Amino acid sequence: MVINRSVIRGVGAYLPKKVMTNHDLAKLVDTTDEWIVARSGIRQRHIAADGENTSDLAIAAAHQALVRAKIDPVDIDLVICATATPDRTFPATAVRVQAGLGVTKGAAFDIQAVCSGFVYALTTADNFLKTGQFRRALVIGAETFSRILDWEDRSTCVLFGDGAGAVVLEAEPQHGEREDRGILATRIRSDGRYEDLLYVDGGPSSTKTVGHLRMNGREVFRHAVQKISGVIEETLVATGFAADEIDLFVPHQANQRILNGIAKKLGVAPEKIVITLDNHGNTSAASIPLALNHAFEEHLIKEGSLVLMEAMGGGFTWGAVLARW
Numbered sequence: 001m002v003i004n005r006s007v008i009r010g011v012g013a014y015l016p017k018k019v020m021t022n023h024d025l026a027k028l029v030d031t032t033d034e035w036i037v038a039r040s041g042i043r044q045r046h047i048a049a050d051g052e053n054t055s056d057l058a059i060a061a062a063h064q065a066l067v068r069a070k071i072d073p074v075d076i077d078l079v080i081c082a083t084a085t086p087d088r089t090f091p092a093t094a095v096r097v098q099a100g101l102g103v104t105k106g107a108a109f110d111i112q113a114v115c116s117g118f119v120y121a122l123t124t125a126d127n128f129l130k131t132g133q134f135r136r137a138l139v140i141g142a143e144t145f146s147r148i149l150d151w152e153d154r155s156t157c158v159l160f161g162d163g164a165g166a167v168v169l170e171a172e173p174q175h176g177e178r179e180d181r182g183i184l185a186t187r188i189r190s191d192g193r194y195e196d197l198l199y200v201d202g203g204p205s206s207t208k209t210v211g212h213l214r215m216n217g218r219e220v221f222r223h224a225v226q227k228i229s230g231v232i233e234e235t236l237v238a239t240g241f242a243a244d245e246i247d248l249f250v251p252h253q254a255n256q257r258i259l260n261g262i263a264k265k266l267g268v269a270p271e272k273i274v275i276t277l278d279n280h281g282n283t284s285a286a287s288i289p290l291a292l293n294h295a296f297e298e299h300l301i302k303e304g305s306l307v308l309m310e311a312m313g314g315g316f317t318w319g320a321v322l323a324r325w
């Protein structure tokens with residue numbers, strides 16, 4: 001059976017130049033490097049410069065992905081930007097990225113699923129490519145979380161950072177088998193009953209302000225391991241793969257302890273997990289493509305690698321994608 005698969009042709013990333021270490025943070029709030037490393041695994045984060053917007057980060061990451069894919073921007077017909085920190089309330093950051101890159105056909109829109117945004121965006125692009133409506137997609141995760149943090153709240157400001165990552169997807173006819181290249185399965189979920197555990201306390205319609213991130217960290221932690229493990233298991237069952245057949249586990253980079261818990265529950269070998277959160281903290285929708293980019297640059301990922309991605313974020317939203325590179 002011939003079917004269209006969304007094959008990943010290129011990956012790119014961008015981190016702002018300014019680095020803020022845990023020691024820098026300890027000068028702002030009552031915290032220590034030891035506490036942050038022990039509770040989260042994070043050592044530093046990157047912070048966007050004044051005037052550097054989410055779309056600037058996104059354009060830099062997307063440009064690198066396009067160059068590596070050897071695909072011209074004029075041949076892209078879908079741009080999806082996953083972000084919870086758009087440049088403006090409207091238009092979508094994706095259309096600013098579209099214009100900045102010189103993409104002139106097709107459609108561009110944002111997806112708002114917070115830390116699960118990249119998984120949601122990949123799922124959406126994959127469905128458009130599979131049906132044949134679009135042929136080449138840019139899928140970006142880009143965030144400037146430094147703009148929505150309460151820099152006096154030590155329980156949240158130590159965990160997040162800014163950054164962007166992108167992949168170029170191209171539809172390619174495959175055989176409909178588990179050996180195919182491209183995206184093999186996607187699963188997305190949400191449950192709005194958990195909004196109060198992780199949210200931003202502002203918005204154009206409610207307060208006419210941007211607001212700050214608020215989180216009940218202990219409760220988020222409790223749900224994360226259970227919900228993410230569940231959706232990964234569903235993805236594996238749908239494709240008939242066992243956890244030990246995964247070549248590379250590329251999770252949302254929220255917290256080292258969450259990743260350890262998931263790996264233990266699923267029986268994923270620690271050396272197969274890509275970890276980048278020590279360098280950039282939790283960059284929300286940008287964290288999976290940043291980790292993919294790291295895996296690519298470090299030659300951990302090669303053509304044929306079976307790659308499992310997963311994320312959970314505010315909402316709650318969560319999901320997983322299984323792809324062969």
Ligand code: ACO
Nearest residue numbers: 031032035039115154155158217218220221224254255312
């Ligand atoms: N430095 C020093 N002490 C701190 C800090 C800090 N930055 N922040 C909180 N504390 C203190 C608290 O005040 C508390 O003190 P008390 O015992 O005197 O009251 C103590 O440390 C313990 O606080 P807890 O919140 O219970 O600490 P916990 O072990 O739960 O760790 C953390 C907190 C790291 C936020 C953890 O709950 C966590 O990782 N949760 C997951 C959150 C997450 O990753 N969210 C990302 C978005 S969702 C996602 O991406 C999956």
